[in-house]
Amino acid sequence: MKLRSSSFFGRAALALLAPALFAQTPGVLTVPDPPKLTVGRAADPVLKLKVSIRPGYHANSNSPSEEYLIPMKLTWDTAGPIQPVDVLYPKPKMEKYEFSDKPLSVFDGDFEITTKFKRAANPPLGPAFLTGKLRYQACNDKMCLPPKTVEIKLPVLMQ
Amino acid sequence: MKATFNSFLTSAALSLTLVLAAAAAPPEPAKRIAPAFTLKDSAGKPVRLADYKGKVVLLNFWSTTCGPCRLEIPWFVEFQKTYKDKGFTVIGIALDEEWDSVKPYVADKKVNYPVVIGTETIDKAYGGIEALPTTFIIDRQGRIASTHIGLVSKKDYEIEIQQLLR
Numbered sequence: 001m002k003l004r005s006s007s008f009f010g011r012a013a014l015a016l017l018a019p020a021l022f023a024q025t026p027g028v029l030t031v032p033d034p035p036k037l038t039v040g041r042a043a044d045p046v047l048k049l050k051v052s053i054r055p056g057y058h059a060n061s062n063s064p065s066e067e068y069l070i071p072m073k074l075t076w077d078t079a080g081p082i083q084p085v086d087v088l089y090p091k092p093k094m095e096k097y098e099f100s101d102k103p104l105s106v107f108d109g110d111f112e113i114t115t116k117f118k119r120a121a122n123p124p125l126g127p128a129f130l131t132g133k134l135r136y137q138a139c140n141d142k143m144c145l146p147p148k149t150v151e152i153k154l155p156v157l158m159q
Numbered sequence: 160m161k162a163t164f165n166s167f168l169t170s171a172a173l174s175l176t177l178v179l180a181a182a183a184a185p186p187e188p189a190k191r192i193a194p195a196f197t198l199k200d201s202a203g204k205p206v207r208l209a210d211y212k213g214k215v216v217l218l219n220f221w222s223t224t225c226g227p228c229r230l231e232i233p234w235f236v237e238f239q240k241t242y243k244d245k246g247f248t249v250i251g252i253a254l255d256e257e258w259d260s261v262k263p264y265v266a267d268k269k270v271n272y273p274v275v276i277g278t279e280t281i282d283k284a285y286g287g288i289e290a291l292p293t294t295f296i297i298d299r300q301g302r303i304a305s306t307h308i309g310l311v312s313k314k315d316y317e318i319e320i321q322q323l324l325r
């Protein structure tokens with residue numbers, strides 16, 4: 001299931017090492033830097049992460065219709081001042097492509113992935129960062145691009 | 160004298176036209192020699208490009224997670240069956256990390272040509288594989304006759320193979 005190749009996975013590694021660069025470079029999939037999340041004591045924080053896929057391309061959804069496809073997956077560091085409780089993906093589209101007999105479960109265009117967090121026990125107050133990783137594989141009707149993992153840096157203000 | 164001069168002018172104009180036409184026509188780019196490699200198949204047996212010298216080789220970079228790649232594999236199995244005895248072979252280079260996913264897939268599709276797992280070295284040697292499938296057609300002289308990035312029709316592949324086998 002995993003792939004390797006300097007071009008294929010070298011770039012995935014680079015995406016992890018230089019998230020800011022990749023966030024700014026227009027690619028097939030872009031994730032704008034999320035705004036600061038202010039976390040009070042009263043309510044559990046929720047983040048809606050914006051994702052945009054270039055027209056003509058798609059990424060497999062979080063629950064691909066074929067076992068061989070790499071699912072989209074958003075994960076968060078669990079050691080921060082807030083902890084992920086649930087990650088909610090949008091409703092996928094079922095699209096038919098030239099290379100598949102059956103429609104595939106995909107995301108395309110602009111969409112949001114929602115993460116529900118909870119406050120960690122006795123977190124340090126003040127500004128902090130939480131890191132997340134979005135793994136995906138983008139394809140079009142004719143080809144697939146290397147699977148990528150994009151690092152997300154979420155600024156958090158703990159009150 | 161006048162007729163001779165006119166004839167000189169005509170032939171000079173013709174020569175100039177031919178020279179200009181020759182200069183305007185882009186030269187045919189020299190075909191690159193396909194980089195040599197030795198990689199192991201799932202049984203650990205080495206697969207060397209050099210062993211297929213004199214044959215037309217369809218070198219296919221693919222992966223099990225790539226839908227368009229999976230569509231092409233049965234075509235390649237068919238080409239191998241049809242053209243193997245005419246001086247042709249397919250070599251599959253899977254860019255999956257492990258044999259775990261490749262082996263069962265190859266067995267299920269009854270792949271009848273050599274399949275190896277790719278390395279960074281071969282990826283770089285072939286210019287860095289940007290997208291899958293990427294397929295190089297290598298002629299009998301060991302030169303890269305064409306490169307296809309993305310899905311190509313079965314018919315187009317077959318025409319190209321037949322032309323190179325002539």
